[in-house]
Amino acid sequence: MKAQGKTEFRTGVGTLLKISLAPTIWAFHFVICYGATAVWCTKLTASGDTVPLQTWLSALTVAALAGIVACGINGWRTWRRGGYGEDGHTPGIGDTESRARFLGHATVLLSVVSFIGVIFVITPVLLIGTCA
Amino acid sequence: MRYSGTDRPQASGIWPPTEEMLAEPVDRAAQAAREDRLREAWDEPTGIAYWTAVNNDKVGAWYSLTALFFMLCAGVLALLMRVQLAVPDNQFLDADRFNQFFTMHGSAMMFLFAVPMFEAISILVLPAFLGARDMPFPRLSAYGYWCFLIGGIFVMGSVLFDSGPRGGWFMYPPLSTLDDGVGADIWLLGLSFIEVASIAAAVELIVGVLKCRPPGMRVNLMPLYAWYVLVVGGMILFAFPPLIAGDFLFEMERSFDWPFFDPTRGGDPMLWQHLFWIFGHPEVYIIFLPSIAIAAMVVPTVAQRPIVGYSWIVLSAVGVGFLSFGLWVHHMFTTGLPNISLGFFSAASEAVVIPTGIQIFVFAATLMVGKVKKSLPMLWIAGALAIFTLGGLTGVMLAIAPFNWAVHDTYFVVAHLHYTLFGGMIFPVMAGVYYFYPFIRKGKMMSETLGRWSFWLIFVGFNAAFLPMHYTGMMGMPRRVYTYGESMDWGWLNMLSTVASFVIAAGFLVFVYDLLRKKKDFEGRQRNPWNAGTLEWSHDVPEENWGVRTIPYITTRYPLWQQPQMVERMDAGRFYLGDTEFGHRETLVTSVLDAKPLHIQRVTGPAYITMLAAGFTGGAFIFPTFHIYGPAIVCGAFAIVCVLYWLWTSTAQIPEAPTGDVGLGLTLPRYASGSDAPGWWAVWITMLGDATAFASLIFGFFFYWTASDNFPPQDTTHADGGYVAAFAVLLALSWVATRMARGIHRGGNVAMGRILMAAGIVLTLTGGAAVYTAVSDLRPTEHVYPALICGLAVWLGAHLMLGVIGQGYCLARSLAGRMTPLYDADLHNVTLLWHFIALQSLVTAAVIGLLPGWMS
Amino acid sequence: MLILFAVMLAGAIVLWVAVNGMMLFFNRISTRHYDESAARKLIIGGGIVFPTIVIAALLAWGLSIMPDQRAPGDGLRIKVIGEQWWWRVEYWPEGAETPIVAANEIRLPVGARTEFNLTSAYVIHSFWIPALGGKMDMFPGRETMVSLEPTETGVYRGQCAEFCGASHAQMAFEVVTLDTADFDTWLAAEAAPAMAPEGAKAQRGAQVFLAEGCGACHAIRGTEAVGEVGPDLTHVGSRESLGAGVLEPTMANIADWIAHTDDLKPEVEMPAYDDMPDDDLMALATYLKGLK
CATH class of the missing domain: 1.10.287 (Helix Hairpins)
Structure with missing residues (x-):
């Protein structure tokens, strides 16, 4: 039994926050899309041409999706390590492995939702080609 | 054993306990004495001093009854409005009164009912879910409650004096900045005051969930309610601060004519809309999620089996928490923003449907595989889903911008939002009241018959009142009209809604009667009448004040179902902390992920000081409403003194012994500093919220830049670069001094530590003078640019004051011998505070010193 | 849709x-x-x-x-400015240098897309004609745009959809859609100065109008009344409603309106002329009703 000192904050919250990495990527993607559109349309283009904006944001989207997939794969591995079983009555739910499995599973699920979210958010950029 | 600042008491002994240790019988005789000691430590004051209680069950009960009272008040306002709208061209209420009423109805339901109710219920039941004795900071809950009560009465009372706010609960400028009455100030200051209390509660709830779980309750074992509390607490930290920043700007404009929202001087009313709805939309989910959390506690009990898809619920809560921050502009679809921008919010508004829907399917799946027991709470949950799904489906429709343009600000939206809030908040909370009542009133039950009456009255009344409103809105009836003409043909629909609204009211009357009526003792008195599996049902009947007899060791999600003899062992005193060696109130602090026991935390007991502090805080917010600033400043100062007194006398106390035996062969430290201590977490979380408010102000700076061609204006006065630079350097030095003081002090060099703390104070004060000089030539009433710079300076000034108080407090604690190298939590907390102050100072210096040069 | x-x-x-x-x-x-x-x-x-x-x-x-x-219009632009609680309307036919000013009523040609440039004088309003399309907010200090293309002739109701203060409920207007030819005829008439009062009663009404100082706030083109604070009344007699969609434009209602503005429209800026003799009121109403 050793007190965990400073690492308590890092390991504790750090690991917990890991499950929300994918939604955080979604959030950054969202904010950048919104901010870039606002600045592009009000400050950078006079003609209302949106092709450069669409290109850059599509590239950003690909990067964001890659990041989310990476999170998902990472979570998938943690989840599968030691087999399935994420539900309440599985024996041995009180051990460290099952906690890790749970976090892995939650990471996978959140990655799926974030993935869908990112695709939704980029849709308007691709479908609406004007600054109006 | 002797300890030093660097060689500190450690936890030692056996962890985790073995089944044999748990199965070992307990010595009865020794238990009686322990129970007496605990009983004495947790004894509640009686008589007038009853109101000084800080126990979560008392404060939680007051809190929820007060919130219920405000809800009933707001409901009465709604009924009066319905009477006015029953027939065309009605003269029952005049326009001004009607406008006050609808403003207050919305504001009260949101700020005085929905959010406080979540906090109240959580304070009331969360410690029991977690097998904790109390919340980590009981006095903070009490302080929050008294703030809420004072602020709530002040705001709600204003309608009685015909001086209530009348600009709508969204308070759009310029209508509300131009308003002559005090109503807008009452709204801004009164509700800011309550928002501060809300954030305090959020901080406490987050720390409670992260650090006060019972030993062994890993994150994957937490009751689902705790997950929701964690997510919602986090959302409050990011959603409320933008509104507080907006309120700050708004009140500056109203009181001192700083033109943040005045388009004639470079301001922009759209900034308020952004700040308000960045708060306003997550707010809807802040209300909705905790109520669904109640459903997540009720459904497994009804199905008599663990929830199917625990991780899916967590996904859903966290996912909604994030996505809900990407919806705010759907309240601004008609403001003429570019279509692409609307598209983003349309997309996110649709995406949030997915995690929201998952919860419903998880409940359905659990009920599908379980054996459903018919019960009153489940009836309310089913009603909730019926109503909420309809509200959700109209939400999907509203998120499509072209449709939104057609029905925005009509009764269609009124119907939609009431469907989501009744289905997503009122009905689940009612389910929760029926479900938890035997826990709260220790075995007494509410009436099944009255409960059914109440349900059907509210359910039928609600649908009869609000379903037609979809159609009324489609026919073109706008929201917030105090009357309408005969020729509109809306009359019969409105009459229907009015009549039905009284049916809803009748249902609530039945409920309130049932809630408050005297219940006879023979009506049950079972400990666990629903045969639920979670820890709160291990409560003591009749009541004991200690929360739990012993803090259990948890290895399952539903310990009462899945761990043998759980309750018997808790009662017998088999588990942890079954005693209080020195007669203090104590609880266990455990680690975030795996709930490993870390140390014994002393918690605070009854006190008048919290009430006094709340009263003075109230004065500091309420006097400025009437532009009375002298007494406001005096109250503010007294409030600070009260809080300091409270911290000084009851937090981070040096313990009688460095460690204590908590039972089951485990010995834990009695003091923690730095990131081990809940107080440090509270500072961290609070400052995260504070940083969000600050970020909102900085967002304002960029917003004005993108929204205007002339920001910063061509020939304006800028902040003096030299002084800004000096300020940045001085603050950085003060920060370094504080950080160094922490390390040096812990190393044992107390004198040097004190010198550094004193140096910090001097540096901060000098820095404050520098920033004041830097902006002293600016005229904030002329244009929004100088106004925003001065606003940032005011914000900073308040933080520097806080920083100096922190530094001074540590110095004083050290001099008084209440802080030593071994017991140095205060210095750690203040250093953490300083990380945030330094960050804000440096960012501000960059924004007011460097950015204008690049922007123009 | x-x-x-x-x-x-x-x-x-x-x-x-x-x-x-x-x-x-x-x-x-x-x-x-x-x-x-x-x-x-x-x-x-x-x-x-x-x-x-x-x-x-x-x-x-x-x-x-x-x-x-939000498609661009076919030529005609109408600028609408939200006031407390009425609508200032300016017609800008293609190529026009000065607008044709009216108030509280909008007429549109059928079969063409008309562009609305929206702004506001003090607070936020929202421009909405439910039968013709979605709403668009009107901000002080900012201009927003919406375009509408009516397909049938008729009279519709428009109203303010953003809460704008005490008389938000009483801020509406009538919309008349016309065939292109009818619209052009109407617009030409609208551009012309006011008709001279016909008959003794109307002439007396015109005197009362000037004597009471109505011209300080209201304009009637072609007369001494050039005020710009309140709605333009040059062709008020041809409008389908009174007081921004509040009343039927009958003679009695006009008199009632002038005498009791505040009762009909809470906190309205126009003072109530409740001490004006009935004769004067009726004369004034006759005059105004005659301003076709």
Whole structure:
């Protein structure tokens, strides 16, 4: 039994926050899309041409999706390590492995939702080609 | 054993306990004495001093009854409005009164009912879910409650004096900045005051969930309610601060004519809309999620089996928490923003449907595989889903911008939002009241018959009142009209809604009667009448004040179902902390992920000081409403003194012994500093919220830049670069001094530590003078640019004051011998505070010193 | 737009019945035992797969019809300025250098897309003609745009949709859509100065108008009245409503309005002339009603 000192904050919250990495990527993607559109349309283009904006944001989207997939794969591995079983009555739910499995599973699920979210958010950029 | 600042008491002994240790019988005789000691430590004051209680069950009960009272008040306002709208061209209420009423109805339901109710219920039941004795900071809950009560009465009372706010609960400028009455100030200051209390509660709830779980309750074992509390607490930290920043700007404009929202001087009313709805939309989910959390506690009990898809619920809560921050502009679809921008919010508004829907399917799946027991709470949950799904489906429709343009600000939206809030908040909370009542009133039950009456009255009344409103809105009836003409043909629909609204009211009357009526003792008195599996049902009947007899060791999600003899062992005193060696109130602090026991935390007991502090805080917010600033400043100062007194006398106390035996062969430290201590977490979380408010102000700076061609204006006065630079350097030095003081002090060099703390104070004060000089030539009433710079300076000034108080407090604690190298939590907390102050100072210096040069 | 609504409505009804039927079934009707893998399939299918597909389709559809309501106009622009609580209306035919000023009523040609440039004098309003299209907010210090293309002639009601203070409920207007030819005739008439009063009563009314100082706030082109604070009254007699959509424009209502503005429209800026003799009031009403 050793007190965990400073690492308590890092390991504790750090690991917990890991499950929300994918939604955080979604959030950054969202904010950048919104901010870039606002600045592009009000400050950078006079003609209302949106092709450069669409290109850059599509590239950003690909990067964001890659990041989310990476999170998902990472979570998938943690989840599968030691087999399935994420539900309440599985024996041995009180051990460290099952906690890790749970976090892995939650990471996978959140990655799926974030993935869908990112695709939704980029849709308007691709479908609406004007600054109006 | 002797300890030093660097060689500190450690936890030692056996962890985790073995089944044999748990199965070992307990010595009865020794238990009686322990129970007496605990009983004495947790004894509640009686008589007038009853109101000084800080126990979560008392404060939680007051809190929820007060919130219920405000809800009933707001409901009465709604009924009066319905009477006015029953027939065309009605003269029952005049326009001004009607406008006050609808403003207050919305504001009260949101700020005085929905959010406080979540906090109240959580304070009331969360410690029991977690097998904790109390919340980590009981006095903070009490302080929050008294703030809420004072602020709530002040705001709600204003309608009685015909001086209530009348600009709508969204308070759009310029209508509300131009308003002559005090109503807008009452709204801004009164509700800011309550928002501060809300954030305090959020901080406490987050720390409670992260650090006060019972030993062994890993994150994957937490009751689902705790997950929701964690997510919602986090959302409050990011959603409320933008509104507080907006309120700050708004009140500056109203009181001192700083033109943040005045388009004639470079301001922009759209900034308020952004700040308000960045708060306003997550707010809807802040209300909705905790109520669904109640459903997540009720459904497994009804199905008599663990929830199917625990991780899916967590996904859903966290996912909604994030996505809900990407919806705010759907309240601004008609403001003429570019279509692409609307598209983003349309997309996110649709995406949030997915995690929201998952919860419903998880409940359905659990009920599908379980054996459903018919019960009153489940009836309310089913009603909730019926109503909420309809509200959700109209939400999907509203998120499509072209449709939104057609029905925005009509009764269609009124119907939609009431469907989501009744289905997503009122009905689940009612389910929760029926479900938890035997826990709260220790075995007494509410009436099944009255409960059914109440349900059907509210359910039928609600649908009869609000379903037609979809159609009324489609026919073109706008929201917030105090009357309408005969020729509109809306009359019969409105009459229907009015009549039905009284049916809803009748249902609530039945409920309130049932809630408050005297219940006879023979009506049950079972400990666990629903045969639920979670820890709160291990409560003591009749009541004991200690929360739990012993803090259990948890290895399952539903310990009462899945761990043998759980309750018997808790009662017998088999588990942890079954005693209080020195007669203090104590609880266990455990680690975030795996709930490993870390140390014994002393918690605070009854006190008048919290009430006094709340009263003075109230004065500091309420006097400025009437532009009375002298007494406001005096109250503010007294409030600070009260809080300091409270911290000084009851937090981070040096313990009688460095460690204590908590039972089951485990010995834990009695003091923690730095990131081990809940107080440090509270500072961290609070400052995260504070940083969000600050970020909102900085967002304002960029917003004005993108929204205007002339920001910063061509020939304006800028902040003096030299002084800004000096300020940045001085603050950085003060920060370094504080950080160094922490390390040096812990190393044992107390004198040097004190010198550094004193140096910090001097540096901060000098820095404050520098920033004041830097902006002293600016005229904030002329244009929004100088106004925003001065606003940032005011914000900073308040933080520097806080920083100096922190530094001074540590110095004083050290001099008084209440802080030593071994017991140095205060210095750690203040250093953490300083990380945030330094960050804000440096960012501000960059924004007011460097950015204008690049922007123009 | 209508198809979109119909599809969404039908979909919503089907989904509502499906979800609640499912809850009812599992709660009350079904006694079968299901295993957990079926439950998990329900969560994945109903919670993720199905909504993602449906919503993605709906989103794409909604986004694709968005630009229609902001399409550029065919020539005529109408500038509408939200006041407390009435509408200042300026017609800018293509190439015009000065506008034709009117108030509280909008006339539009059928079959052409008319562009509305919207702004506001003090507070935020929202411009909305339910029968013709979506709403658009009006901000002080900022101009927003919406374009409408009516397809049928008729009289419609428009109103303010953003809460704007005490008389928000009383801030409406009439919209008259006309064939192009009729519209052009009307616009030419609207551009002309006011007609001279006909008959003794109307002439007396014109004197009362000037004597009472009405011209300080209201303009009647072609007379000494050039005030710009209140609505332009040059052709007030031809409008379909009175007081910004509040009353029928009868003679009695005009008199009633002048005498009791505050009763009819709370906190309105125009003072109530309740001490004006009835004769004067009726004369004034006759004069105004005659300003076709």
